[in-house]
Amino acid sequence: MRMTLPEGEALPGVRDSAAPASWASSVDGLSARFGHPGEQPLVSVACRQGVLVVTRHAAAPIGAQALFALVGSEGIMRLPVDATAVPGQRGYIWQGTMAADDTRAKVLGGSYTGTLPGAGMIKVSGGGPVRDLVARCRRSAPTDAPEPVAPAQAME
Numbered sequence: 636m637r638m639t640l641p642e643g644e645a646l647p648g649v650r651d652s653a654a655p656a657s658w659a660s661s662v663d664g665l666s667a668r669f670g671h672p673g674e675q676p677l678v679s680v681a682c683r684q685g686v687l688v689v690t691r692h693a694a695a696p697i698g699a700q701a702l703f704a705l706v707g708s709e710g711i712m713r714l715p716v717d718a719t720a721v722p723g724q725r726g727y728i729w730q731g732t733m734a735a736d737d738t739r740a741k742v743l744g745g746s747y748t749g750t751l752p753g754a755g756m757i758k759v760s761g762g763g764p765v766r767d768l769v770a771r772c773r774r775s776a777p778t779d780a781p782e783p784v785a786p787a788q789a790m791e
Contacts, residue, residue, distance in 0.1 A: 667768045689743070707745050710742045746758075
């Protein structure tokens with residue numbers, strides 16, 4: 636018996652190559668991922684106590700370090716990344732961190748091209764979920780008040 640699929644609907648488990656990758660937020664709002672639905676993300680950004688954790692989901696050699704170069708509509712950034720083991724996954728992927736209040740973090744919210752040695756180039760579109768995440772992470776950053784300095788100490 637021959638069955639017809641509805642037009643415009645992809646087979647289960649088969650990615651629609653015409654559909655562009657996009658940003659999506661996690662349920663808890665503490666991370667955003669860029670990629671195709673149902674597949675491993677290409678890039679993800681998470682917030683941990685005012686620190687942004689940027690992950691390029693591409694294989695990395697054990698012990699490797701590099702600069703993830705991001706050039707986009709909101710600026711340029713070179714983020715130091717390390718080969719990192721992720722619980723529940725085999726192998727290592729690239730991961731780096733930066734303070735959420737770092738002015739360079741705005742590049743993550745716009746469209747950018749990212750390059751990484753051995754992982755090639757990726758084109759990432761801007762998206763509301765990652766912009767919202769960066770803004771929320773900035774607001775959640777702990778604010779440490781500087782210790783007051785006695786006038787006598789300032790003169791020395």
